[in-house]
Amino acid sequence: MTLPRAVSILVLAGYLAFFVMTERHFSTAKLHFSAPLPAPVLNVALGFLRHLGAEMLFVKAAVFLGAPPAMLPPEEEYVENLTLNFEVLTDIYPEFRDAGFLAQSSLAHISPEYAGRVIGILDKGIDALPDDLYLPFFKGFNHYYYRGENAHAAEIFAELGQRPDAPSWIGHLAAVLSGQGGDLYAGLVTLQIMHAMEEEEFHKARYARDIDTFQRAIEVYEATRSFFNTFGRYPEELDELIPGFIPGLPDVGPDFELLWIPPKLRLVRPE
Amino acid sequence: MNSKLNRILSVAHLVLLDGLRRHALIGLVVLALALQCGGLLFFGFIPRDIGRASSDFIFSVSWLAGLLFLFFHAVQALAWGEERRVIHTLLARPISRAEYVVGVYSGLALLLLMLNLILGGLGWGVLGLIQSMVKESYFGVFSPGFFLLTWSGIYMVQLAVLSVIMLFSGLVRGSFTVLLMAVSYYMTCNGLPVVRQSLATRTIGADQSLFMDNVLRGLTALFPDFGRLDYKLYVIGQEAFPDPGLLLSQYGLLGFYIVLALFLACAVYGRRDLK
Amino acid sequence: MLQFQDVWKTYTKELGSPAHTALKGLTFSLGEGETLGLIGANGAGKSTCIRLLMDFIRPDRGEIELFGQRPDAPEVRKKIGYLPEVANFPANLNVLDMLRFVARSCGIGKAELQERSEKWLRLLDLWESRKRPLRNYSKGMQQRANFVLALVSDPDLLILDEPMSGLDPLGRAKIIQLVRDLKEAGKTILFCSHILEDVDRLTDRILVLHLGEKRFEGVPADFCRQQGRADIVESFVSLVEEGGGDEQ
Numbered sequence: 001m002t003l004p005r006a007v008s009i010l011v012l013a014g015y016l017a018f019f020v021m022t023e024r025h026f027s028t029a030k031l032h033f034s035a036p037l038p039a040p041v042l043n044v045a046l047g048f049l050r051h052l053g054a055e056m057l058f059v060k061a062a063v064f065l066g067a068p069p070a071m072l073p074p075e076e077e078y079v080e081n082l083t084l085n086f087e088v089l090t091d092i093y094p095e096f097r098d099a100g101f102l103a104q105s106s107l108a109h110i111s112p113e114y115a116g117r118v119i120g121i122l123d124k125g126i127d128a129l130p131d132d133l134y135l136p137f138f139k140g141f142n143h144y145y146y147r148g149e150n151a152h153a154a155e156i157f158a159e160l161g162q163r164p165d166a167p168s169w170i171g172h173l174a175a176v177l178s179g180q181g182g183d184l185y186a187g188l189v190t191l192q193i194m195h196a197m198e199e200e201e202f203h204k205a206r207y208a209r210d211i212d213t214f215q216r217a218i219e220v221y222e223a224t225r226s227f228f229n230t231f232g233r234y235p236e237e238l239d240e241l242i243p244g245f246i247p248g249l250p251d252v253g254p255d256f257e258l259l260w261i262p263p264k265l266r267l268v269r270p271e
Numbered sequence: 272m273n274s275k276l277n278r279i280l281s282v283a284h285l286v287l288l289d290g291l292r293r294h295a296l297i298g299l300v301v302l303a304l305a306l307q308c309g310g311l312l313f314f315g316f317i318p319r320d321i322g323r324a325s326s327d328f329i330f331s332v333s334w335l336a337g338l339l340f341l342f343f344h345a346v347q348a349l350a351w352g353e354e355r356r357v358i359h360t361l362l363a364r365p366i367s368r369a370e371y372v373v374g375v376y377s378g379l380a381l382l383l384l385m386l387n388l389i390l391g392g393l394g395w396g397v398l399g400l401i402q403s404m405v406k407e408s409y410f411g412v413f414s415p416g417f418f419l420l421t422w423s424g425i426y427m428v429q430l431a432v433l434s435v436i437m438l439f440s441g442l443v444r445g446s447f448t449v450l451l452m453a454v455s456y457y458m459t460c461n462g463l464p465v466v467r468q469s470l471a472t473r474t475i476g477a478d479q480s481l482f483m484d485n486v487l488r489g490l491t492a493l494f495p496d497f498g499r500l501d502y503k504l505y506v507i508g509q510e511a512f513p514d515p516g517l518l519l520s521q522y523g524l525l526g527f528y529i530v531l532a533l534f535l536a537c538a539v540y541g542r543r544d545l546k
Numbered sequence: 547m548l549q550f551q552d553v554w555k556t557y558t559k560e561l562g563s564p565a566h567t568a569l570k571g572l573t574f575s576l577g578e579g580e581t582l583g584l585i586g587a588n589g590a591g592k593s594t595c596i597r598l599l600m601d602f603i604r605p606d607r608g609e610i611e612l613f614g615q616r617p618d619a620p621e622v623r624k625k626i627g628y629l630p631e632v633a634n635f636p637a638n639l640n641v642l643d644m645l646r647f648v649a650r651s652c653g654i655g656k657a658e659l660q661e662r663s664e665k666w667l668r669l670l671d672l673w674e675s676r677k678r679p680l681r682n683y684s685k686g687m688q689q690r691a692n693f694v695l696a697l698v699s700d701p702d703l704l705i706l707d708e709p710m711s712g713l714d715p716l717g718r719a720k721i722i723q724l725v726r727d728l729k730e731a732g733k734t735i736l737f738c739s740h741i742l743e744d745v746d747r748l749t750d751r752i753l754v755l756h757l758g759e760k761r762f763e764g765v766p767a768d769f770c771r772q773q774g775r776a777d778i779v780e781s782f783v784s785l786v787e788e789g790g791g792d793e794q
Contacts, residue, residue: 040465048428048501052331055324059316063478095504177518273655279622279651285636285643292638292679356634360644360695362652363628364599365620544557544603 012070019116020181022139031071033078035063039091048091054093058102061085075110083107086121094128108146111207115146130231136160138171158190159271168194168203171212179214182264184221188214209255214267216250217258234262278366280373285361286378296344296382303336303390310397314405322410322507325401329394330421330503333387338428338457340386342450344350345379345436350446360546369537376437376533384430391422398506412508420518424500431495432457434532441539444546460494463487496527510513547703547734548576548599555758568594570758573607576736578702581729583749583766584658584738587786590755592738599736600628612703624652627696631708633688635680641667641691642676644662645698652699656783659698666694670720685712693721703734705744710741722748746778754785761785 036042036057046053061082064072071203073080086103089096100122108118119142125135135155144153154177161171171194176188191214195207223245227235235241238260242248252258252267259266290296310328317324362371384410395418402410437485467487470480499521505513555573559565569591574613576582584592597603598610601617612622635644642663649659667673670690675683683691688711696704709725711717729735739745745752746766752768754762762769762785766778773781 039471043465044458047457048334048425048497049331051327051503055317055327062316062318095324096320098318098324101319176500277653281647284638285647286652288640289636291646356630356632357636359600359602360634360692361647362602363623363630364648365628367618367620369635370620396742401650477686545597 026228031064031067031073031115033061033073033085034083035081036085036088039088042092046259050092051096053101054089057085057089057092058096058099059098061102061106065102079107079110079114083117087117090121090124094124097125097129097132100135100138104142108138108142109164112147115142118142124159133166141233144177150177151183152181154178154181154183154186154190158186159220161190161194168198168219173209175210175214176269179217180269182266184214184218184265187267188218211247213252213256217252217265217267218257220250220258223263224260224263228263235260236262238265273543275370278364278370279377282361282366282374282376283377283381285377287381289321290344290348290378290382293344296340297470299336299339300386300389303332303386304393305362306332306335307390307393307397311392311401314401319409321401321405322413323504325398325410325536325537326413326503326506330425330506333390333394336390337383338432340383341432341436342453343427344382344438345433346450346453347446348379349375349437349440350444350449362545368540372437372441372533372537372540376433376536378496379433380430383433384426387422387426387429391418400501410507414506414508417502417505421502421506423522424502427522428497428500428509431497431525431529431532434529434536437536438532441536441543456494460497463491463494464496464498468493493526500525547578547580547613548736549609549611550574550595550598551609553598553610553613554606555591555598555603556606558629560610568758569598569605572755572758572760573608574753574760574763576734578734579732580751581735581737581749584736584755585740585742585743585745585752585782586755589757591758592755595708595755596705596736596738599705600626606771607692624699627701627704627741629687629689629692629696629704629709632712633680633685633690633692635688637681638679640677640679641672641694644680644691644695644714648695648698654699662700663694664696669724670694673698686714686717688714690721692718697728701733703736705736705738707738708740709737710739710744722773742778752778755762756784 007046012238015180033184036143037045042053043050063083063199083103086099086107090099090103092249093099103118103121110114119139122135122139125132126139129135137160140153140160143149143156144200154174157174158178160166161168171190175187175194178184178190188211191207191211195211196202198207220241223241224238224244226245227241238249238258251259253270255268255269257270310325314321314325325498358371362368366374387466395415398413399420402413435456436449437451439449439456443449443452462511468486470483470487473480501511550572554567555569556565557563557569567741568589572595574582574593585593586592594603598605599612599617600623604618610617613625615622645659647665648654649656654662664673667676670693672687672690675687680688680691689709693709696706699768706725709721713721722744725735725737729748735749737745737749749766751764752762752766752769753760762772770776770778770781773784774783775784
């Protein structure tokens with residue numbers, strides 16, 4: 001064997017050895033999710049290709065999240081970069097709906113803070129795609145479910161429920177959340193509008209029942225206001241209102257129950 | 272006038288033939304076609320916005336192919352023409368410098384048009400195929416009119432970049448220098464709208480921003496915002512029809528820009544010594 | 547037919563190369579049917595003269611006239627057949643593409659082009675390889691292809707810059723004969739070559755340039771007499787040595 005041939009075989013063997021070692025490391029290592037470049041940098045670098053660039057960021061996130069759970073690093077190691085990824089990609093391409101869907105399903109549940117950041121991501125999509133129903137629904141859901149901001153959620157659902165293409169239950173949901181958030185008048189008005197617009201008898205009867213419930217709750221709420229005007233404080237319990245301010249507590253069941261957390265009276269779903 | 276046109280066409284024909292027979296360009300077309308077919312795989316990664324992502328993919332591949340053509344074929348064709356003195360062979364005939372500039376530009380523009388027609392045809396087919404493969408809610412609208420409008424926008428921008436490359440080739444010598452200048456120009460065109468937007472959002476209502484805003488607006492006359500001719504979002508029918516007046520003015524603006532750049536290129540070529 | 551009147555040309559300073567005056571007040575003329583040999587060492591200004599004639603570069607001072615017009619009038623070049631020292635073609639074309647280009651730009655009809663192309667391609671042994679890309683031609687073949695391109699428009703003035711460059715002895719003999727035939731056909735020829743024997747053999751008059759200045763203009767025999775030497779080569783060497791300068 002000549003020297004050059006021997007050297008070339010050695011070099012090839014060395015290369016293969018390093019290749020196998022490196023590959024073994026990467027195949028067992030946990031996945032890593034890197035932070036994206038800032039949106040302005042990507043906009044400048046990509047120009048016309050920025051939309052495809054944003055979709056690539058989406059695919060990167062989707063592929064990462066779709067990996068077997070054992071390969072994923074602990075949530076706290078990647079969640080910040082993943083959020084940044086969605087923020088950057090929606091900065092570049094707010095019209096891309098899938099970004100909102102994936103951000104919602106992968107980030108909103110982590111903490112109220114991340115639910116808030118998802119709301120920011122969704123807001124960009126909502127501005128860019130005003131006809132989309134899903135993105136504002138997710139936003140309202142995040143306010144209600146992950147951040148406990150019922151009034152805010154009710155506002156979003158009420159607005160959404162007024163769209164001609166919105167399913168009727170969204171408006172109802174808004175009313176229920178208004179009640180739950182302590183804004184009984186807003187809930188009542190929403191229900192009255194829906195009752196007036198609804199043509200199906202089954203739903204109409206249901207709305208009428210709920211309107212009745214809300215009106216009864218409002219009577220109690222007004223009694224708490226009168227109590228305050230008289231004594232300069234709110235009652236500790238609703239029973240204090242009886243009999244001076246109301247003859248008795250109304251029946252709001254079986255769909256609701258009254259929850260008194262001064263100064264707000266809420267209509268909540270029974271546990 | 273006829274003989275002038277004939278001379279311009281003779282140069283354009285030569286540039287066209289040279290390009291058509293260049294193996295690297297044939298390779299570029301094959302690569303772009305293969306990438307476009309890759310759109311059939313790419314949409315598999317997208318759960319809902321399949322129409323949007325597929326159309327973005329098809330147009331992006333074509334845009335990329337056009338950029339590669341501009342930066343690597345057009346720049347070389349012009350600079351090598353001088354470095355290798357092909358320009359002497361051509362200008363030894365009764366062709367003026369201006370006719371040479373317009374002729375070379377027309378030849379390269381025709382090559383670009385052919386590239387766009389090939390990629391456009393296949394892109395149309397791929398998008399149609401993807402649309403037939405998915406539910407209507409994922410890819411409901413595919414507008415042929417906007418498809419052509421988007422392609423015309425892409426072609427118009429490519430023509431503008433080409434005219435600037437012609438100008439740079441007259442101003443400086445060497446393909447690498449022209450390439451660097453062309454890339455810097457393109458990046459500046461991309462970056463200027465980002466800077467303008469950033470300034471506008473940071474200093475809303477501030478008086479001191481007015482001067483800067485005017486400076487940046489003035490710079491946009493030199494470095495146009497090519498994103499304004501990006502109509503690919505309309506292809507999937509999720510945008511309202513653009514204002515026809517604005518549409519015309521965008522095309523008119525870029526049309527005059529191209530003519531102006533070519534006019535300057537003719538003036539530069541006409542005045543300088545060929546080495 | 548061709549006139550240089552007090553022509554000056556300085557190449558401007560560029561990165562890595564200083565400014566350099568290539569021609570210093572050159573005056574000469576060439577009448578119809580004449581053959582003028584342009585000779586000089588490297589850097590004497592021969593190529594500058596030819597580039598000025600072809601309008602590749604422009605003079606700083608002085609007047610150049612070709613057929614009573616300035617060289618920047620494109621129509622002038624219809625009457626010129628130019629043979630560059632080194633052939634340069636677009637990489638992927640063949641000689642037929644180039645011939646069509648010349649015909650179209652010079653307004654030559656299709657039938658005429660066909661006839662003339664075949665004549666010159668056969669004469670210069672390129673007929674068989676006319677469809678091969680020019681990049682695959684040898685240097686000699688490229689030079690002959692350039693000759694075909696220069697002659698196909700049947701020009702009145704031929705500007706030949708080192709016509710023997712890259713040719714083998716057979717090719718060289720063929721070109722010498724061709725130039726003689728063209729001369730006999732009444733063509734005006736400006737001939738620029740390092741091979742002084744060829745210049746002596748083919749030209750009526752010579753113009754000797756040195757460091758951008760005219761040192762002699764007249765018939766070769768007078769040049770030898772002026773320098774007191776037996777032949778043109780010795781005379782030229784003597785002139786360069788007494789001139790005290792060499793290439794720039």
